[in-house]
Amino acid sequence: MDWQAIVLSIRLAAIVCAVLLAIGLPIAYWLTFSRWRWKFLVEAVVALPLVLPPTVLGFYMLLAMGSRSPLGRLWERWTGHPLAFTFDGLVIASILYSLPFAVQPIAAAFAQVDRGLLEASSTLGSSRWRTAVRIVLPLSVHGIVAGVVLSFAHTLGEFGVVLMVGGNLPGQTRTVSIAIYDQVQAFRYGEANATALLLLAFSFGVLSIVYALTRRPRAIASRT
Amino acid sequence: MTLAATIRARLSHDFTLDVRFEAPPGVTMVFGESGSGKTTILRCLAGLHRPDEGRIAIGALVAFDSGLRIDVAARRRGLGYVSQDLALFPHMTVAQNLQYGLARLPATERRRRIGAIAAQFRIDHLLARRPGGISGGERQRAALARALVTDPQLLLLDEPLSALDHVTRSRIIEDLRGWNAAHAIPVLYVTHSHREVFALGERVIALERGRVVAEGRPQEVLDTPAHEPLAQLAGFENVFDATVLGADAANGTMRCLLPGGAELEVPLARAAPGAGIRIAIRAGDILLAAGEPSGLSARNALRGEVRSIEREGAAAIVMVDAGCRFQVHVTPAAVESLGLAGGQPVWLVVKTYSCRVVWNQSRES
Numbered sequence: 001m002d003w004q005a006i007v008l009s010i011r012l013a014a015i016v017c018a019v020l021l022a023i024g025l026p027i028a029y030w031l032t033f034s035r036w037r038w039k040f041l042v043e044a045v046v047a048l049p050l051v052l053p054p055t056v057l058g059f060y061m062l063l064a065m066g067s068r069s070p071l072g073r074l075w076e077r078w079t080g081h082p083l084a085f086t087f088d089g090l091v092i093a094s095i096l097y098s099l100p101f102a103v104q105p106i107a108a109a110f111a112q113v114d115r116g117l118l119e120a121s122s123t124l125g126s127s128r129w130r131t132a133v134r135i136v137l138p139l140s141v142h143g144i145v146a147g148v149v150l151s152f153a154h155t156l157g158e159f160g161v162v163l164m165v166g167g168n169l170p171g172q173t174r175t176v177s178i179a180i181y182d183q184v185q186a187f188r189y190g191e192a193n194a195t196a197l198l199l200l201a202f203s204f205g206v207l208s209i210v211y212a213l214t215r216r217p218r219a220i221a222s223r224t
Numbered sequence: 225m226t227l228a229a230t231i232r233a234r235l236s237h238d239f240t241l242d243v244r245f246e247a248p249p250g251v252t253m254v255f256g257e258s259g260s261g262k263t264t265i266l267r268c269l270a271g272l273h274r275p276d277e278g279r280i281a282i283g284a285l286v287a288f289d290s291g292l293r294i295d296v297a298a299r300r301r302g303l304g305y306v307s308q309d310l311a312l313f314p315h316m317t318v319a320q321n322l323q324y325g326l327a328r329l330p331a332t333e334r335r336r337r338i339g340a341i342a343a344q345f346r347i348d349h350l351l352a353r354r355p356g357g358i359s360g361g362e363r364q365r366a367a368l369a370r371a372l373v374t375d376p377q378l379l380l381l382d383e384p385l386s387a388l389d390h391v392t393r394s395r396i397i398e399d400l401r402g403w404n405a406a407h408a409i410p411v412l413y414v415t416h417s418h419r420e421v422f423a424l425g426e427r428v429i430a431l432e433r434g435r436v437v438a439e440g441r442p443q444e445v446l447d448t449p450a451h452e453p454l455a456q457l458a459g460f461e462n463v464f465d466a467t468v469l470g471a472d473a474a475n476g477t478m479r480c481l482l483p484g485g486a487e488l489e490v491p492l493a494r495a496a497p498g499a500g501i502r503i504a505i506r507a508g509d510i511l512l513a514a515g516e517p518s519g520l521s522a523r524n525a526l527r528g529e530v531r532s533i534e535r536e537g538a539a540a541i542v543m544v545d546a547g548c549r550f551q552v553h554v555t556p557a558a559v560e561s562l563g564l565a566g567g568q569p570v571w572l573v574v575k576t577y578s579c580r581v582v583w584n585q586s587r588e589s
Contacts, residue, residue, distance in 0.1 A: 119272050120311035122298040124325035124374060134324070138315045 001194050004171055005179035012087070012175065013155040016094045017102075020151045023095075024102035025144070029132060031103065032110040047104070049097050058164025061093045065165065085167045090175075093165040094155045102151040109143020110136055142213045153206045157199060225249055225283040227378055227410045231268050232277040241265065241275075241434040247410040251401075253421045253442065254414045256431030262414040263308075265431075266380045269412070270305045271298030282378045303378040304371030310363055310384070312355035318342075318366050319351040325374040341373040345399055361392040368396065372403055379404075379411040386417070397424055418459045460504035460580065461551040468495045477523070477576055484547020489523040490579040502583035507553040511573035512542065514562045524574040526550075530566055533559060546572055 031043060049057055065083035066072045075083045083089040113136050121131040137144070159177040166173030168182065176195060183192035227247040234240045241261040254262050267273035269280060271287065274295060280288040282303065287296045313321050319338060326334045342348040345365045350358050355366065364384055371379060385393045404411060413424060421428050421442045428445045430438040438445045445458075466480040466488065476492045480501060488503065495501055517525050528546030535541075540559045542552045550572055564570070 114309075114311070116307055116309055116311040117313060119270075119298070120305070120307065120313075121324070123270055123272070123301075123303065123305040124370070125299045125327070126324070127299065130327070135313060 001191060001198075002174075002176070002179040002183075005174050005176045006195070006198070008087075008171065008174065009156050009176040012090060012094060013152045015091055016098055016155045017148055017152045019091070019095050020098060020102040021144075021148055024099070024106055024147060024151075025137075027099075028103045028106035028110055028147075029136070031107050047100050050100050054097070054158065054160025055164055057097060058093065058161040061089075061096065061161070061165050065089050065092070084165065085169065085173060087166075087172055090162060090166040090173050093161050094158065097158060097161045098151040098154045101154045102147040105143045105146040105150060106140065107143075109140035109146075112143075113139045145213050146210045149206050149210050153203055157203065225377060225409055227269070227283075227412070228279075228281045229265075229269060230278040231265060231275045231280070233264060233268060233273065233275040235261070235264060235434075239434060241268075243429075243431070243434070243436050245429050245436055245439065247412055247427070247429075249408040249410055250404070250426040251411045251413055251424055253425035253428040254412055254431060255416070255418070255421050255425075255428050255445075257416055259433075260431040261434040262416075262431055263382055266305065266382050266412060266414060269378070270303060270380055271296060271301050272305075285377070301378075302374075302376055303380060304374060304376035305380045306367050306371050306382065306384045308382045308384070308386070310355075310367040312363060312367055312370070314355055317352055317354055318347060318358070321355070321366060321370050322351075322373050325370065337373050341369045344403060345369040345372075345396075361388055361396070364388060364392075364396060365399075368400065375407075377409055379409060381411065381413045383414055383416070385420075386415070421458075459506055460582070461507040461553075462503075462505040462510075463582070464503050464505075464548055466490075466501055466503050468497050468499045468501060470497050471495075482546075482548050486526045486547040488526070488574070488579060489576045490581060491577055493581040495581075501581050504580045504582045505550075505574060505578055507541070507551045509574070509578035510550060510552045512544075512552055512554055512558070512562060512564070513571040513573055514564075514568075515571070517571055517573055520573060522573045522575045524572075524576065524579075526572040526574070528570055528572055530564055530568045530570055532566060533564055544570060544572055 027046065031039065031046070062084055063069060064071050065075070067076060067082055067084075072083050079088070083092070117135055117139070118131055121135050122128075126134070157177055158175070159181070162173065162175050162178060166175075168174050168178050174182075176199060180192050180195050180199075183189075183195065226249070229246075230244040232240065232242050239261075241264050243261070243265060254265060256262050264273060268275045268278075268288075275288065275290065277290045278288065279286070279290070282301065285296070285302070286292070286294050287301050288294060313324065316324070322338045322341065323334055326337060329337070338351075339348070342351060345368060347362060347365050347369060350362055350366065355363055358366070368384065385396060388396070400411070413420075415421060425442045427440065428438075428442045429436055430445055464482050466482050469479040469481050469487065471478040471492055473492060477489050478492050478495070479487055479489055480503070482488055490503055493501060511522070513525075516527075526546040528544040528550065531543040531545050531549070533540055533542050535556060538555070539553045540556045542554060542559070542564060544550045544552055552572065
């Protein structure tokens with residue numbers, strides 16, 4: 001089994017997850033509560049990776065990260081190494097690719113919070129920030145956990161974007177799904193099977209956790 | 225501390241809230257049928273809905289003034305608001321709910337206030353529980369206490385007790401009165417129940433389609449309703465269109481003709497013979513007699529026939545056809561002793577002053 005690829009995938013997923021939590025919460029909050037009339041455009045952009053073929057997304061990101069693009073040049077001047085075909089590039093691509101998987105469950109949970117509770121909070125003297133921290137977040141924990149878990153799992157299993165942006169450099173950009181592809185190409189079916197089985201078991205475990213959390217019988221009972 | 229409000233808010237293309245009223249310290253009932261704009265008034269006062277025009281002054285605080293472009297945020301209005309669904313925070317204990325509005329106070333003061341309010345509203349044994357685990361009445365108490373513990377300058381209650389049984393409700397009301405005896409702030413209490421208006425209010429503001437149609441002491445407003453929907457809300461089960469036959473100015477009465485041909489003597493109103501008026505009579509103000517009554521002070525005895533008898537709680541509702549259909553409330557014991565049954569002839573006895581003129585064609589034109 002390609003342990004190097006597995007460790008790399010987990011590292012990638014963990015970093016992406018942490019970043020998505022940090023930017024996903026404010027984006028989801030804004031999407032839920034903003035009354036801006038053009039909000040639907042932002043919603044569409046956030047959801048784009050859901051419908052776009054990974055190769056299309058990967059292609060444009062490759063262009064954006066290349067040494068000839070402003071972003072690529074800026075990055076090279078800043079860090080001294082290029083963005084395309086590196087782990088850093090992979091992180092950025094994965095964040096964009098997994099964004100809807102973090103934002104949508106969180107936004108759905110925010111939207112489920114009874115507006116009456118938010119109004120009660122403000123008549124009791126709380127600012128919007130305090131209401132968000134004390135009321136909205138605690139009542140949305142299940143959605144936040146679902147968003148984190150889904151984006152972790154989704155990053156772990158992505159293939160097309162990684163191949164386009166990262167290539168297949170061992171220890172740099174070879175993730176577990178690419179390793180499986182490599183093993184199959186080399187007719188090492190036994191190895192591929194072992195790695196695939198590991199991913200399958202992991203994904204099943206993750207989804208079970210998500211569904212168990214989103215069921216939340218206790219929270220529903222205490223609503224009434 | 226007095227609340228003075230002028231509110232204009234267009235809520236839909238054919239409904240505009242347009243009210244002006246004052247509420248002194250004490251309980252003021254805001255009374256009207258659903259859709260009359262009661263809740264919107266509270267939401268405007270609380271800062272949860274922005275009026276299109278108007279001015280809201282809570283004591284010395286100008287909370288809203290469209291002319292001066294003042295619109296104080298809900299959290300800075302210093303008022304207590306209890307919505308119909310109470311909005312207790314489900315993930316917090318009762319104690320944490322009570323504490324929520326006191327974040328700016330030192331911990332010792334917070335504890336002192338929570339202890340005091342919990343004792344006063346008899347929820348001290350529930351402080352460690354969550355709202356999901358206590359009864360409906362206890363939740364109402366917790367929600368009231370949460371609003372009151374912040375020492376509000378104005379208390380807004382949106383049918384907070386409508387889901388409770390009578391006994392629990394009157395106990396909570398007593399506790400609320402006890403609290404307000406010491407604080408003397410205006411309390412606006414929204415309701416659509418005329419029983420609550422009589423039981424609780426020192427003053428009542430009656431609303432109809434977004435306008436104030438009557439204002440004053442409950443007895444005055446509900447006993448002389450000027451509008452038909454208000455009459456029905458205020459518990460006048462019988463509302464008839466009648467024609468004035470003639471006035472007896474010396475006695476302060478007039479005779480009028482009911483649909484179906486029966487005549488009724490009602491209090492004098494300024495209406496010419498032939499004019500249309502509308503008369504409202506409470507079902508509980510009508511007496512039933514099995515034989516023709518004589519020697520009565522009541523001036524009206526109408527002959528009719530029992531159509532149906534229904535039990536509702538401790539009362540029996542008797543429908544009587546006397547040319548037009550009357551609803552009469554009597555006790556089940558009375559039904560038994562009179563031997564009332566469908567098809568039986570009866571006499572309806574109505575005092576002149578139990579009849580209210582709620583609409584008068586002459587005054588309209």
